[in-house]
Amino acid sequence: MSDTGEDQLNADNSVSTFTSALWFNAALAGGFFTGFCVLRRLRPSVYSPRSYLVEKERQPPPLPDGFLAWIWTLIRIPEKEVLRSIGLDRFMVLRFLRMGIVIFTLFTLVAIPILIPVNLINQLDSPGLNKLTMGNIKDPDRIWAHLVLAVLLSAGVVYYTFRETRQYLVLRRLHLLSPEYANSVTARMLYVPSIPERVNNIEELTKIFNRFPGGVRRIWLTRNVKDLPDIVDERQKHVTALEGAITKSIAASYKYYAKKGDPELEDRPESRIPEKLRPTHRVSKLPIPLPFVGRKVDSIDYYHEEIKKLNEKITEAQRSPESYDQLSSAYIEFNQQIAAHMAAQCVTHSREMTMAPRYIQIASTDIIWENMNVKSYERLGRRAISLVITSAIVIFWAIPVAFVQLVANIDSLSKILPFLAGLKDLPSTLVGIIQGILPAVALAILISLVPVVFRILSKNEGIPQKSMVDLSLLHKYFFFLFVDVVLVSTIVGGAIQAISEFLKNPLSIINILAESLPKASTFFITYVLLQALNGTGQAILQAVPLVLSYLLPFLSVTPRDIYTRKAKCPTINLGTLIPSHTVIFVLGLLYSTIAPLILPFVCLFFYLTYFIYLYQFLYLYEMEYESGGLAFPRAIRHVYIGLFTWQLTMIGLLAIQKALPQMIIMIITLVVSIFGLALYDKAFKPLFKYLPIQPEEDEKKAVTTTKSHQTGSSFFSTGSNILEEEDDKKILTHDDGVTTTQGEEDDQFDTNLAMSKDGLVRRKNGHVKSSKRESVGVVDAYNARAQLQKRIHDDPAHPSSSSTHDDGVSQEMAVSSARLMYEVQSYMHPSMYRRQPTVWLPEDDIGITEHEMGQLKELNIRTSNFGAKAEHAGKKGQKSRVQVDEAMYVHGGRGIPGEMPTGDPNFDVNDYVRHVVDSYALVESLALTTSM
Incomplete structure (x- = not known):
């Protein structure tokens, strides 16, 4: 290829595009990081609210005040401490980022010394940075280097996804079996939608679900609370x-x-x-x-x-509450955690799409109450409409994305639109800024507008959980990024350079694309640079919250305003965060062997992003609800989509270059990778949702492992079950005619209860005595609440807060009443109990x-x-x-x-008991009276 004036101009523009983006984003990142290091100590309310707002057991370790000394302390925090502080959802985000660090660091160290010389030395002498791409190859034998490295990277990705998923499942199982979680109402909860009217009552549901180990503990029939x-x-x-x-x-x-x-x-x-x-x-x-x-x-x-x-x-x-009509769904709490998992997997009705799909482990703060009456067929129809609208958005959004990519190729664009030829006469530095900075910034702005619409679509699909809406948003947003950012930009970036030649000779399209597709890599290198340097810099500086921290005090008039501003941590949405990470992973794979120059910047992205979010998860962000790390396997799915896309691209490039042996080996690699994903789904998918039935000694081992994460033995903080059956009967059964009857036991577990010094009934062996309950007054949560309110209001034996600290028996009764009230109200619509x-x-x-x-x-x-x-x-x-x-x-x-705090995911039964017993009178708190 001759070194013409136009080729030299193209070379200058591609190099200036890269260098302008590099220095501009590096300067911004340096400024952002310096500002953070200075302001971190001055504005802890902006940069480290978790260090004092979350409960003491979950607070991160303190960092030194030095300008840079905190960095070494941060990266040395043990994983165990990180997991204890931030929970499994955020911890698995960090594990995914670390997976990106390991894979791309190892491959960069191997690929850069091999592929750069192979692409560069004595080959086609393409202009600018294109010399470093696979499109610069003219010697077919050199393609073997790309093939061998592609096979190695494919094997590494498959191996590491299996390895990390196994470790995730261990952590998830430990989380589910930990006393803190296993003894919660959430762990034993089953949500059943689409219940036929004949079955939608306490008696019939009890008959159906009492067949599972331990039987039913309590049932909440959802109601239409209207206005x-x-x-x-x-x-x-x-x-x-x-x-x-x-x-x-x-x-x-x-x-x-x-x-x-x-x-x-x-x-x-x-x-x-x-x-x-x-x-x-x-x-x-x-x-x-x-x-x-x-x-x-x-x-x-x-x-x-x-x-x-x-x-x-x-x-x-x-x-x-009985005045409100019932909806077609119910929440069922079992006496044993494993019963909920078994009930979710069994066929419960002979009619198709009835009482299905069932959901387990739904926290009361995670419920979308507007979707409680969405039936299965209606949910399928809503989902179909949502997917159609999502696809339309992705397709039409490709138009502005394609325009942004056209701006990134001024030389080729001027061939189609000659009036833009004057832009080429601008100084190369200015052209580099136009091509390397403005398109990437414009693309980032376009992308930021989409998640809001996708979230609305996901919620309107009828999904009953907020966390599941986030997971649905995660897939939609990745689909958008993958199509509009990766595929459209790649196709437009490569095809625009071929249009003028294609118009002259349509038969030359194959050869033109083979040469031009790798040239689109310059845009993606600048895009990864923007995300690695500018994106992480903006994330750590928190410019908008910083400005608001100075402005909001002038707008905070009342004590409530001040409390709301100062006493809550900002939240983060994994549904939009994770796709922004997985799309960089996909770009790293896609251009790993085609344009290896991108590899160091992909590594830089994962290093900086891991560091930034390690800090922010520990010291800044809280989660509104937890899913137990379920976003991680979905992120792995995105990795496989990127892997297959890259392998198909390699097969196409090898076919165009007529490298038949290499193409056959690449096809085999693709087939093996597809088999790997099929095996991944077959082996792991059930374990993502359900708890395995495992020997008792394994369960005890898991519980022992997680004991270190439990809180201390304070009065209100206990590893015991929220309330044993004996507590239910003790409080609800009285000589006023309200009685309970107990059927035969469903299992052989003994119930060892011990009265501790603090007056709480504690469980010794971790098992709950199970029994079939025939009394609607106990199983029906609304009736249980009514009985408890009557007992608290009418019985002078139930103390107010003025006596709870003087009499041990009264103290025990107060705590048990508060715990039971928390339990029976948890899965009612909040407006039904909101004081x-x-x-x-x-x-x-x-x-x-x-x-x-x-x-x-x-x-x-x-x-x-x-x-x-x-x-x-x-x-x-x-x-x-x-x-x-x-x-x-x-x-x-x-x-x-x-x-009571509303919408706080960390507000649990122990907080409720402390609030009720310490803050105000028990009768006034728990009984609905007119004299409140």
Whole structure:
């Protein structure tokens, strides 16, 4: 190939594209990292909230304050500590990143010294970086090097996926068998959809599922709560608005009395808030409030009345759940964990698609309540529609992606659009920036807009779990990235350079593509560079949260605002995070032998990404719900898709170059790899979902291994089951006619119960005594709650918090009642048990809060000024500010006074018991009374 002026220009542009992208992204990454190292110590609320917001047992080890000293400490944290702190979902993300590090580091060390000289020396002398690609080969014998390395890499990928999956299954089994998890309600839970009306009752479901070991413990029939959630949300909005109105009134009153010279308290009006300062607003039936539309009301008085009405309406609705229609699904808790896994795998109904598919291990915080009445056939139809829309989005989104790729090839684009030829006259550095930076940035922006739509589609498929929606999003998003980023960009990047020649000689398309396809690698090298340097730099700097941390204090008016801002960790969605990693893995495979220059930058991506997310998982992000690492096998599936695509590409390139022996060996490698995936599915797929039935000694060994992850033996933190059957009967059975009957036992396990010093009933051997229960009052969760509420409200033997710490028997009863209430309410719709929120006001020097609290209590509205104070900032019109006791609420982990945390995945039964027994009266907490 002659070294013409155009070829030299192409060479200059490809090199400048690469160098511009390299230096630009490296400079940005360096700036981001330096900024992080400086700000990390100054803004712990932005960069390390997990170090003090999560429970002590899960807090990561402290890092030194040095500018760089923390790096060595971070990378030396043992895996056991990492797993204990972040959980299995995030830990398996790190394991996947480490798999990328190992595979691509080893292959880079082997392939770069071999393939670069093979492609470069005495070959076609292609322009620029294309000299380093497989397209520069003219000697067919040199193709053997690419083939041998391709076979080695294929074998390495298959081996490592099997190896990592085996280790994942060990970790998953230990997680499922750990006392902390195995003794939870979630571990024994089965969700059954599409239940026929004839079977959809407590008696019939008990008969069906009592056949499994241990029998049924409790059943929740899902109900259509209609507009109750909206009413509960409306009440919360009114409470928040009332808090804001009173807090702003306090600030205005401080300013008002300061201007008047701060007269004595007794000279002030009874309401404490000057009449002209009382807040007002307009009320209308319009969905969006408009200025000067609607009647004008006193905000404080209006919210008082509205909250009182809503409290009465919600309490009445919560007292009569039977008034709501049943849905076609139910939650069934078994006495033994293994029973739930067996029930999920058995055929339970003779009619097809009935009472199927069943889901196990659904946490109460992981439920999508809107999808509880979606039947199996309806779910299939929704999924089909979702896939059609997803495919349409992928197809049409390819148009802007293709345009971005065209911009990355100005030389070839100018041949089709001659008016763009002037761009080639620009300085090579500027051309390099246009080709190497702008397309990659534009592509990243285009990609970021897609996951929101995919999440909506996944949720509307009728999936009952939030975590499963994330897994569905994970596949959709990868499919989008794979098609639009990998395939479309590759095809457009290679084909655009061949269009002008193809128009002259259509028969030359095969030879043209053989030469031009490897040239698309320059775009992907710059894309990987962007993700490795710029992407990770932006991720660690957290620029948006950093800016908001300075702005939000000015917008935080009430104690609730301050608490919400300071006491919660940011969350991360694995459904969008993992595909961004797997697509780089696929690009590394796809161009590993075609353009080996990409390999060092793929390695760089996995090294930096592992380091960044090791820090962020430990010190920054929390998960809203856990799936037990189920995203990992889906990520492995993406690896195999990339592996097959790369092998097919190699077969095509070998066929074009007429390397027949190499092509045959590559076809054999592809067949073996497909067989490997089939074996992978056959061997591992059932274990991803279900717990194996294994000998008792293996189970004990697994439990022993995970004991180190358990919490200490405090009063409320225990490895015992949430509540034994004896506790149920002890609390629910009384001489008022409510009795339970017990059938024959289904297994031979003995139940060894021991009364510990702290008054809790503890289990010695890890087994639950199983029995068939015929009493609907025990099995039906709604009836169990009603009985418990009646017992707590009517029986003076049940103590309030004032006596729970003086009498050991009363203490035990209080704890058992709280535990049982937590259990029976867990799988009801939250609006069916959501207590009224507390109007949390700051204490003030004027007496406004005291006066308002008195009025609220007369209306039976919960209120508190505990731990919050509105401080007077001085005279001369200075602003006051609200202070919250951070030692108690932020660092101490205490929730808003009198409220249960909502949406907190780490809020478990022990937290519930502590909250009920320590925070307020038991009767007031657990029994639905009008005098709340």
